[in-house]
Amino acid sequence: MKVTLTLNGQEAAVEVPPWRRLLDVLRDDLSLTGTKEGCGEGECGACTVLLDGEPVNSCLVAAGQCDGRAVTTVEGLATHRRGEEILHAVQRQLVACGGAQCGICTPGIAVCAAHLLERGLGAPGDGANDGASDGAGVGAQAALPLAGKSEAEARAAVRELLAGNICRCTGYQLVVEAVLAAAREVADGDAGATGRPS
Amino acid sequence: MTAYLRPRSLAEAVAARAAEPGYLVLAGGTDLMVNANHRPAPAGLIDLWRLPGAGEISLDAERGQLAIGAGATWLQVQRHPLVVRHAAILAAAAREIGALQIQARGTIGGNVANSSPVGDSLPVLLALEAELELCSVRGTRRLPYREFCTGYRTTALGADELVSAVLVPVAAPAVRLFWRKVGTRRAQSISKVMAAAAIHLEDGVVRRATVAFGAVADRPVRLAGVEAAVVGLAPAQAAEAARAAVAGAIAPISDVRSTSDYRLQVAENLAARMFSELS
Ligand SMILES: Cc1cc2nc3c(=O)[nH]c(=O)nc-3n(C[C@H](O)[C@H](O)[C@H](O)COP(=O)(O)OP(=O)(O)OC[C@H]3O[C@@H](n4cnc5c(N)ncnc54)[C@H](O)[C@@H]3O)c2cc1C
């Protein structure tokens, strides 16, 4: 079937079987190989992309389900200015803090963490992000990345919200440090409210 | 080549279900899509993801029920103020299902229809005495959740039916709710044992309790023996009576996730804790 979607902000169309995994469509049909496959079972989060603004495992999404929807992959996190690519705050901090080693988990973590920064580190259900989400509008309310949280609370929130991103290399500590550093950077306004330099 | 249908309403969805009984019904895909690339392609898909209206959560004041659309995701369930207020243990269970990515996609309807003995919302639905709304071209019916799961992964869902909503009676203020999931890790772990209860406490004694467990039998179960043993007792005595009644009520299996002995011990501890935590 013909699947038309907004991919990293641009219209894209691809002719694929509806049962094909979004992960395979991205990597094999659209040559966006930033998204990685770890387990293929929804466990590891390496294949995380945003579907209508929410983090999902692309190995568990059928291509047909993406028709008419918006998908953001790790390739869509950076911005471009005068031909130059400027990484998202989360990506820069993962590099700076040593939050990536072999890199298989890194794209999923970057996508997930970038999403968390855009909607604030409030844990789901703790009130910071209340309002029934309907997919599309989740990122709309511009909560502060740290959502008034103390250092310890923010650290706990990052750990809970990234619990679906398994990493075999880093031991997580430096990943958490990187996300918190990016959150502080965004909160301080260095990178604008979205983590992308303005 | 797999056919693809995306109904725009519940009426269209049940019509598609009736017309194409061989097609797979797909919601968030977090059960169905696991290892999808290693499985034969289905004849067709009926895609319920974001079916208009299917994720709505509202209060039916007349019936005193919370109506949760089958398409509501675990993120929607755990965040919705009505669920948090009236069915706090369902919100709590939603927050412990998988991790963020699974909660963004997995739906309550999928959990119910998939009917795994380790489905985390299922003991909660038993303890809260929830009903299901089931829909087909023949009409809509309500079924107590208790009668839905008929055995190991078998249900009372008709071949042409869809789950359209989960209806949860609003808990009276005097009813205390309990939920605990025991797994290897907080996120992304399948339960070894989970327990849910709704306990009506009056004048310091248990008037009535509904007690349900998951992962201890071929299906989620209410433990009538435990429920009977605690009536009329103060919390401390009820805790001991509940602990003692568990052994006769379940015979959990050993599998890759846990052993029979461990499950029984944990179930006894949880049964006791439901009541000891009241005081
Ligand atoms: C990594 C991982 C972790 C998980 N962790 C947990 C956990 O901790 N606890 C837990 O309980 N589950 C867990 N699950 C299982 C799964 O996420 C849940 O069961 C989820 O609620 C399924 O919903 P879905 O919408 O994704 O279902 P789908 O996969 O889309 O469908 C599941 C089944 O339900 C049927 N179906 C779906 N909607 C309807 C409907 N409205 N009417 C009739 N039939 C329907 C489908 O045909 C299919 O048979 C996990 C899964 C993964 C991959």
Ligand code: FES
């Ligand atoms: S590859 Fe999708 S979650 Fe692991």
Ligand code: FES
């Ligand atoms: S850096 Fe290797 S898995 Fe995370």
